[in-house]
Amino acid sequence: MNNNFLLRIIYWIVVGGGSGFLYAPGTMGTLLIGVPLVWFVNAAHGNAYVNWLIVGLTTGLVERMLAVTEPFFQGIDDPPCINIDEALGFLWAMHGLPLSVRSFVISFLLFRLFDITKIGGIDAVQRIGGAWGILADDILAGLYTRFIMIMFFI
Numbered sequence: 001m002n003n004n005f006l007l008r009i010i011y012w013i014v015v016g017g018g019s020g021f022l023y024a025p026g027t028m029g030t031l032l033i034g035v036p037l038v039w040f041v042n043a044a045h046g047n048a049y050v051n052w053l054i055v056g057l058t059t060g061l062v063e064r065m066l067a068v069t070e071p072f073f074q075g076i077d078d079p080p081c082i083n084i085d086e087a088l089g090f091l092w093a094m095h096g097l098p099l100s101v102r103s104f105v106i107s108f109l110l111f112r113l114f115d116i117t118k119i120g121g122i123d124a125v126q127r128i129g130g131a132w133g134i135l136a137d138d139i140l141a142g143l144y145t146r147f148i149m150i151m152f153f154i
Contacts (some may be wrong), residue, residue, distance in 0.1 A: 010065045011072060013084060020081035023044060026115060029083025030108060034090030042099055055095050059135070062088050066131035078126055078134050086115060087140025095144035106153055107145055114141035 003010045019028040041054050062084055073079040093111045095154065114122060114140060122144075126137035 007068065011069050014062075014065050014069050015081050016083040016087070020083040025083045026086045027078050027112060029086040029113060030115075033084065033087035034106065035108075037087050037091050038094040038104075039099060042095065042097075045076050048096055051095060055091060058091065059077070059088060059139070063131045063135055066134050068134045070131060077129065078137070082134060085134050085138040089115065089142035090137065092142030093149070094142075097146070097149055103149065103153065107149055109144040110148055111141055120144060131150050 012018070016025070016029045016033050019025065019032045020053045024124070037058075041051060041058070044051075044054070045084065065084070066082070069082075078085075090108070090111055093107050097107065114120070118126065118137065120140075122137045122140050125140050126133055128136050
């Protein structure tokens with residue numbers, strides 16, 4: 001397998017299998033990639049420590065994929081077509097929460113609210129730049145969502 005082919009696969013992953021080119025790409029990424037990812041990670045293993053390890057490793061892997069594909073998106077801080085970051089942010093939001101329709105819906109709405117409005121310093125972390133800048137706002141939106149879910153809904 002040559003490097004060009006591998007780079008195309010990684011590009012296809014970071015744009016959510018093409019869902020990053022649909023209307024509302026962040027919402028599509030959260031729905032089409034984030035929800036199945038959350039279900040898979042949370043259902044795959046009952047041990048919370050193992051699941052946190054999976055979240056951490058997934059975060060590192062996504063950061064590497066974004067760093068490798070960064071030349072495709074030069075000059076754009078957080079390209080709308082990249083939506084793997086929303087999927088990862090939703091994973092941070094939902095990790096360890098009950099896998100119920102209620103928790104998915106409330107978490108989804110809160111996560112999208114934080115990700116779209118960029119309130120509470122979310123806009124500031126996005127300005128880090130590079131792959132971490134693309135990820136940081138979504139991870140923070142996920143952590144805010146997680147905090148609210150734990151405090152008020154769980």
